[in-house]
Amino acid sequence: MKKLFTLLCLICISVSAFSxxxxxxxxxxxxxxxxxxxxxxxKDTKVVFKTGDNETQRIAKLFADQINTSSGLNLQVKPASTGSSNVVELKNNAALSDEAYVLEVTPKKITITAKGNKGYFYAFQSLMQLLPAEVFSSVKVSDVKWEAPACKIEDAPRYAYRGLMLDVGRHFFPVTFIKKFIDILALHKLNTFHWHLTEDQGWRIEIKKYPLLTQIGSKRKETLVGHYGTNKYDGKEYGGFYTQEEIKEVVAYATSKFVNVIPEIELPGHATAALAAYPQLGCNPDKIYQVVTTWGVHDDVFCPREETFTFLEDVLTEVMALFPSQYIHIGGDECPKKQWKESRFCQDLMKREGLKDEHELQSYFIRRIDKFITSKGRKMIGWDEILEGGLSPNATVMSWRGIEGGIAAAKENHDAIMTPTGYFYLDYYQADPKTEPLAIGGYLPLEKTYSYEPMPKELTAEQQKHIIGIQANVWTEYMATPEYVEYMAYPRASALAEIAWSPKELKNYQDFEKRMKVHVKRLEKLKVNFCNAFIAGKK
Structure with a gap:
């Protein structure tokens, strides 16, 4: 009996390794x-679906179109018929969760079962990865066997929120690249694109009621060369912004890939570009503000006057009209208090409102914005500094300065998203700085990113429910081109995706690294400029 048990264990291990x-x-x-x-x-294979479901048909066609582009097979998408073989069939099971799917590949047919279209979409991402990497090519490829190995997959995500942030305030990127960025998110089953749209160095979203935000705030006269502190500048004006029509185009595109777009409008700090356009919103209305040409944290912040709140509510009203996202991100991070301490208006306001210090004044500011966002049926999200001075009633916290912010939020029964710098700041070096392009600093190799476990042990089972997901962040101070962004994001964002989606019990870095050596071939076909340091063995 003992020998039989040992044999069965060896078979299980062998099957697991094989899979x-x-x-x-x-x-x-x-x-x-x-x-x-x-x-x-x-050429006779068909993709078949339930009659009358236009959205399901669209998703099936996305798959067929990519197969047809790379293979030339000309797969057809048609309503299902009884007893079909040589088909990829989509079936419904209302008992599954929204993003779950079952994918069965046999020599005769492929069956995808899901509750609805999100599940179908994620099943297709897995099916594409069962095929040769050439399936991701944008041109027809010859001499490829278009085969998928037989298997049965039952799959669903670990976390509901699976995000990647792109900062376009420091450097601006065209809509074509934003769409490509979203494509790669979707391939990895990430479902949230956090779009950081305003900064000290540039305001990147058209607001029709306040045209100076883009006429003035989207342009800086020059840009820092090299690391912070060099005091060297390129002498070239830099600018760019997204029109509201372009925003709508991106949101619609992301929605088609089941990616939610969360806009971020920074307040009360990181506001210099807005103040350059509308100086009356600062604590020194007579000051001539300029869009910042270097990086770092700057003292110029919004002053909590009624005029400022009217401005921000107007801006957020236009933003919410463009973004259907339930979450609206308001930043809330790195707000210096120097100008508030020096402002007679701010000090009088603090006395009038019974606020003991400037941290509570920031909380007052955030609570005003939270109340407005909530009144519009949306939810406010901010970086973990919004905990300081008291957390706003309806806020979700994005924990970036380690994990403490997420723990504190969960203990107060607020939702939190874990995005700690030491694991998920993709502007850090990922290999030896001597061999890598210029980056902000720090050291974050792929293996360390992959090692992160999002669920803090300090929380009770009930509190753990408030950790709703994870996110990595691409801050672009030193990333001036789309290729540079891709290089810094991948493959570390692939590690993020696995942590966010896959069960904790299946985490295995050696196995992940083996799979990534195949996965990067897909990224190559998609023309993603990934970093191959982990393949080259650089430490």
Whole structure:
């Protein structure tokens, strides 16, 4: 009996190793059972779906179109018929969760079962990864066997919120790249694009009621060269912003890939670009503000006058009309208090409102904005500094200065998203700085990113429910081009995706690294300029 048990254990280990090393899916599925044989895509293969569901048809067509582009097979998308073989069939199961799916590949057919379209979409991401990497090519590829290995996958995400942030305030990127950025998110089953739209160095979103925000606030006269403190500048004007039509275009595109776009409008700090356009909103209305040409934290912040709140409410009203996201991000981080301490108006306001210090004044500011956002049926989210001086009633906290902010928020029964600098700040060096492009500093290799466990042990089971997900952040002070952004984001964002989606029990860095050596071939076909330091073995 003991020998039989040992043999069964060895078989299980062998099957597990086989599944993980042969089926190179990123993020790794919740459950994968390998089976014998392959399904061969041919010119007669059809993608079939329930009659009358236009959205399901659209998703099926996304898959078929990509197959047809890379293979030339000309797969057809049609309503389902009974007893079909040589098909990719979409079936419904209302008992599954929204993002869950079951993918069964046999030599005769492929069956995808899901509750609805999110599940179908994520199943297709996995199915694409079962096919040769050439499936992601933008041109027809010859001499490829368009086969998927037989298996059964049962899959669903660990966390509901799976995000990646892109800062376009420091450097601006065209809509074409933003769409590509969203494509790669979706491939990794990430479902949130956090768009950091305003900064000291540039205001990047058109607000029709306040045209000077883009006429003045979107341009800086020059840009710092090298690291902070060099005092060297390029002498070239820099600018760019997204029109409201472009914003709508991006939001619609992201929605088609089941990616939610969360806009961030920074307040009360990181406001210099806005103050350059409308100086009356600062604590020194007579000052001539200029859009900042260097990086770091700056003293110029919004002054909590009624005029300022009217301005911000007007801005947020236009923002909410453009973004259907339930979450609206208001920043709330790195707000110096120097000008508030020196302002007679601020000191009088503090006395009148019974605020003991400037931290409570910031809380007062944030609470005013929270109340307004809540009145519009939305939810406010901010960086963990919004905890200082008292957390606003309806706020969700993004914990970036370590994990303490997330723990504190969860203990107060507020939702939190974990995004600690030491694991998820993708502007840090990922290999030896001597061999890498200029970055802000720090050291964050792929293995460290992958090692992060989001759920703090300090929380009770009930409090843990408030940790709703994780996010990585791409701050672009030193990233002037789309290629540079991709290089810093990937493959570390792939590690983020696996932490966010896959069960904790399946985390295995050696296995992840093996799968990534296949996965980067897909990124190559997608023309993603990833960092290959982990392949080259740089430490």
């Amino acid at each position: 993980q090393n042969t089926y190179n899916i990123v993020p790794v599925p919740q459950k994968l059972v390998p089976q014998s044989g392959v399904f061969k895509l041919t």
